Amino acid sequence: MTLKNTIQTTLIFAFCIGFSFGCKSKKKVYTATDVQNELMTSVRKAEHHRRKGKLDKASQELLATGDKILKDFPQATLRFKTVKRFLSTSVKIGNLCLDRGHELQQEAVSNKMWKMADVFKNRFKKHQEINGKIRKLLPELKKAEVSAKAEAASAVQPEGTSPRPASTTSDATEPARPAGPASTDDDPAPPIIPEKGDDLPPIEDPKS
Numbered sequence: 319m320t321l322k323n324t325i326q327t328t329l330i331f332a333f334c335i336g337f338s339f340g341c342k343s344k345k346k347v348y349t350a351t352d353v354q355n356e357l358m359t360s361v362r363k364a365e366h367h368r369r370k371g372k373l374d375k376a377s378q379e380l381l382a383t384g385d386k387i388l389k390d391f392p393q394a395t396l397r398f399k400t401v402k403r404f405l406s407t408s409v410k411i412g413n414l415c416l417d418r419g420h421e422l423q424q425e426a427v428s429n430k431m432w433k434m435a436d437v438f439k440n441r442f443k444k445h446q447e448i449n450g451k452i453r454k455l456l457p458e459l460k461k462a463e464v465s466a467k468a469e470a471a472s473a474v475q476p477e478g479t480s481p482r483p484a485s486t487t488s489d490a491t492e493p494a495r496p497a498g499p500a501s502t503d504d505d506p507a508p509p510i511i512p513e514k515g516d517d518l519p520p521i522e523d524p525k526s
Contacts, residue, residue: 346390348390348391348392348395349395350394350395350396350397352395353391353395353396353397353400354395354397354400356383356386357383357387357400357401357403357404358400358403360379360380360382360383360404361380361403361404361407363376363379364376364377364379364380364407364408364411365407367379368411368414373411373414373415373418373438374437374438374441376411377411377412377415377441377445380404380407380408380411380445381408381441381444381445381448383404384404384408384445384448384449384452385448387401387404387452387455388448388451388452388455393455393458393459393462394462396455396459397459397463398456398459398460398463401452401455401456401459402456404452405449405452405453405456408445408448408449408452409445409449411445412441412442412445412446412449413442415438415439415441415442415445416438416439416442418438419435419436419437419438419439419441419442420435421435422434422435422438423435
């Protein structure tokens, strides 16, 4: 092999290695819209598989997406209501996996049915593990959304500003009206009590 061929081979080899490492190091960038769409698509796919009687596929879909919530999606792209909807579906599918496992175990007449029962029971345990971690994540998402809304409100009306005074164009000689009971139409609206997590999806069925 000539020197020229050796140099060319070395350059090509170095280029291939650099290109390979460059592809591996490139990480996908997620936006909030992308993540919300992916979560809702996953929920719809899981519900579709469940209605078709394909519980195994529904479980696989949700477990894969749940893993991405915990490992891939940046927390800033997650929204409380969307994640709670995903969690509710995952809890339901997980419990259905447990029920299917018990049914197969009771009706088992072969080793194959016993193995399938174990598969669904293990799926339930995986759902439990992932759902438990997502449940712990929800309060942080709620706090972040409340904080963002408070910051937006303070930007519109700076803290310490007083409301605009009533109009003074009326006749100054008009006698003052006697004080009376405040109109119910002007009563302030009741305070909005933030969600405390009481309406979150129930914890998975404890029986295993």
